[in-house]
Amino acid sequence: MTEHQDVSLDWMSSDQDELRPPTDLRPEIPHPARMYDYYLGGKDNFPADREAAEKIISLSPLVRISALANRSFLQRAVRHLAAEHGIRQFLDIGTGIPTAGNTHEIAQQVHPDARVAYLDNDPIVLVHSRALLAGAGVGNATVVQADLRDPAAILDNPEVRKVIDFGQPVALLLFAVLHFIDESDDPKAIVRRLLDALPSGSFLALSHATADFTDPDQAAKGPAVYKAATAQLTFRSKAQVTGFFDGLELLEPGVVTAPHWHPDQEPQSSDSEVAIWAAVGRKA
Template sequence: MSDSGRTVTRLSTTIDTTKPNEARFYDYWLGGVDNYPADRALGDEIASHIPGLRAMVRTNRAFLGRAVRYVMTELGITQFLDIGTGLPTARNVHEVAQEVDPSARIVYVDKDPLVMAHARALMGSTPQGRTAFIHADLHDPDSILTDPALIDTLDLDRPVAIMLAMVAMYLPDEADPHGIIARLLDAVPSGSSLTISHVTGDFDMRGMARAAQVGERAGKTIVPRTRAEIETLFAGTDLIEPGVVTLEDWHPELAEEPLFKAEPYAGPSWAWAGAGRKP
């Protein structure tokens, strides 16, 4: 289908509970209830190759909250574009952001129709702020950037914090993740930020490779990348200290009380994380 000369992919709004889905098996790892047997089966099989996976996804959720607080308190950004939002859970971006500044504005983006069905849970906003949801896919950044909900909610003449928490790992190299991220950065002004967390095989190459193979057999592309490869995703920004580090090591001083009961796991999360600022 064409929209002003641009090819537009219309996403399905059908919820197929017989096939595993990224948002739903992530919800399962977080201890949520919006998942089905197919999601739990794949989630368990992937987790069998990654010790402490459930603790890791909780650590990622905590990182996201710290990143929101950092860009607001240190960079003065009050607008967020959260892509790959996932199912509503504790401490969504707007909840964290609007505690810091009630006027914060947030646009959530996810391709999963179940997330869209639960979008009302993401719409709770302070009277001073705003939230919106877009049913779109990161593979098609223009479908996000031209959506009326984004244009109506965010002021693209002011800095925007682009949040890609555990979502770039679903972009294979042939999908051109660098080009997709560059397109997003081109749409926002100087002073905007980019936050990324991303799985890696740097801590256990074999274990992560097996987990990725499990996902591939189920039709879910999971691309672990090295620290150096993840650093290249920040092209066009100036990396914020301490750079690309483990989830646990990115500004731990901004931590809140734990959101979830901790599971015993002694090692680092198999993920790198960082943030950069567009000059």
């Protein structure tokens, strides 16, 4: 994509769309979803996204490896939750632009009737996700524009409630999104509010960028690039990330860097190379 686009959502299928105005993708401002798409080698990004992403890559050349490692963790965690814990419902917030191995594809390999509600605040994610979901099976997956900073609106959203039964266990997925929530928005309270709405036997799975392995001067440079973007970047320490799991039972191996969570094969990268904390916890 190279130029400004107003994307009409008229062709989309859900009832909500009748009420929605054309979507302004604001291509002149870097968007985290499109920067992440660029790290992953995708084509759904604009020059401003690529320019900001290149600045991050020059500061941290391993960001592409980290993005792939995060994506691989997402897939292993979803498969683990479906296969080992019988989870059939997934609330995936901060979905990102669809790429290979999306949540519903992984979950439905294990349980063909698995249901997924995707939520993201970036309109481009909705445009692409809805095209993909056309094949996901009616009623089994939906995509909703929503902001993680408003958990009550997420929980009350009628589209979400059509797909997710809050009386049955749900996996709350927050992969690589909480680091876009500023401390002033109280991310811990947001996670707590969402978990409070889920029954016992539900799970929280998340990943989160960290500066635990970076010297402070270098660590300040990444968030500085995101200052020009639609969402700011906040690194958190292992202790802070562990705090999101307060009151939950952490699954083995606890909070580890993404490649070390139930790896399919011996991880090739060190902690400092993929500075992303990853964990899954269960609500008793």
